[in-house]
Amino acid sequence: MASDKVARLLADLASTGEDAAHIVSHGQDAYLADDAQGRLLRNAGERIVIKVSTVVERLPAEFTAEHPQVEWVKIQRMRNLVAHHYDKVQADFVWATLAHRIPGLVADVAGRAG
Numbered sequence: 001m002a003s004d005k006v007a008r009l010l011a012d013l014a015s016t017g018e019d020a021a022h023i024v025s026h027g028q029d030a031y032l033a034d035d036a037q038g039r040l041l042r043n044a045g046e047r048i049v050i051k052v053s054t055v056v057e058r059l060p061a062e063f064t065a066e067h068p069q070v071e072w073v074k075i076q077r078m079r080n081l082v083a084h085h086y087d088k089v090q091a092d093f094v095w096a097t098l099a100h101r102i103p104g105l106v107a108d109v110a111g112r113a114g
Contacts, residue, residue: 006060016048016055045097
């Protein structure tokens with residue numbers, strides 16, 4: 001059933017949002033630090049961006065059409081940047097995505113499986 005699929009995807013999105021919140025809980029200074037922990041946090045953050053986009057790509061077109069407030073194309077572009085142009089990724093931009101954009105996305109679509 002389509003609504004079951006959407007519910008599973010939204011649950012995945014919510015779980016990934018929790019992962020993003022965990023990274024953010026370490027603080028921006030730790031995330032941007034030029035040490036092993038900072039590198040680990042940044043790598044995890046980039047992985048979360050990719051996972052969010054993967055979940056979004058699997059949402060049915062009907063669902064995304066019902067949520068025009070979400071910048072679906074920008075989510076996919078961010079994933080492409082992180083996955084294919086890692087050398088151009090700005091850590092502070094990914095931080096802002098983890099701290100603000102992903103929680104906003106989860107809030108916009110949470111519980112709307114239909």
